[in-house]
Amino acid sequence: MIKACLFDLDGVIVDTAKYHYIAWKELAAELGFEFTEKDNERLKGVSRMASLDILLSIGGITKTEKEKDLLAQRKNERYVSLISQMEADEILPGAKEFLTACRKTGIATALGSASKNAMIILERLKLNDLFDVIIDGTHTTKAKPDPEVFLLGAAALRVEPEHCVVFEDAEAGIEAALAAGMKCVGIGSSEVLGKANLVIAGLHQMSLEKLKDLQ
Ligand code: BG6
Ligand code: MG
Numbered sequence: 001m002i003k004a005c006l007f008d009l010d011g012v013i014v015d016t017a018k019y020h021y022i023a024w025k026e027l028a029a030e031l032g033f034e035f036t037e038k039d040n041e042r043l044k045g046v047s048r049m050a051s052l053d054i055l056l057s058i059g060g061i062t063k064t065e066k067e068k069d070l071l072a073q074r075k076n077e078r079y080v081s082l083i084s085q086m087e088a089d090e091i092l093p094g095a096k097e098f099l100t101a102c103r104k105t106g107i108a109t110a111l112g113s114a115s116k117n118a119m120i121i122l123e124r125l126k127l128n129d130l131f132d133v134i135i136d137g138t139h140t141t142k143a144k145p146d147p148e149v150f151l152l153g154a155a156a157l158r159v160e161p162e163h164c165v166v167f168e169d170a171e172a173g174i175e176a177a178l179a180a181g182m183k184c185v186g187i188g189s190s191e192v193l194g195k196a197n198l199v200i201a202g203l204h205q206m207s208l209e210k211l212k213d214l215q
Helices: 017-031 037-041 048-059 065-083 095-104 118-124 148-157 171-179 208-213
Strands: 004-007 108-112 133-135 164-168 183-187 198-200
Touching (some): 004 148, 017 065, 065 118, 148 164, 171 183, 198 208
Parallel strands (some): 108 133, 183 198
16 A cells, blocks of 8 residues: 655756756866766766766866865755756646645655755745655665665654655665665656566656555
8 A cells, every 4th residue: 555655856846957057067168178968867866976987078077075065055055046046847747736735635745855955945835734744865874775865754644655756757766765664666768667567657646546656
């Protein structure tokens, strides 16, 4: 029986990949190389520092830990300035509706995001009240595909992992959900998210009936 749904934020609830992309692309340009949309795909679900390492490897650049901290900070300042202007129409189709439907039927909801900026987005778009529990990058020590973020969410909800379903758009997130012993719905293409129990294009394609079928 499904008792809780846990949601990734970036790419599942809101369309923020475009803002990460702008901020990383500008940083790459400052460092003297091009960062493409295809490169950006590799950063989905990946933590900020691991993303920077990938970006630097694309540019063939080596930096000290101290320099990397400063670069990540610069990228984050730009990203925060962009998400601070987000509007309600950037909430992905069906997200609010599905979260509301879950809560109406007594299914608990949690956020399980790698982002340390999750609260800025939730507050700006007034989404906080849709989640019973919020776990983000400020609560975790291990990045996806480690299951920590989802296990913390389930524990806070007091629901056993086998009664939880995770919604994720990144391969590392699907692996984290499965490693936590949870069911997983992939948001995106089945080519990338083939390990998920079900793959849909977005939460607008999700329903309580489909949730029941996952049991
Ligand atoms: C994930 C995104 O949700 O959060 C990644 O998919 C991002 O692209 C990661 O790097 C960390 O986000 P932040 O906001 O803490 O830099
Ligand atoms: Mg994501």
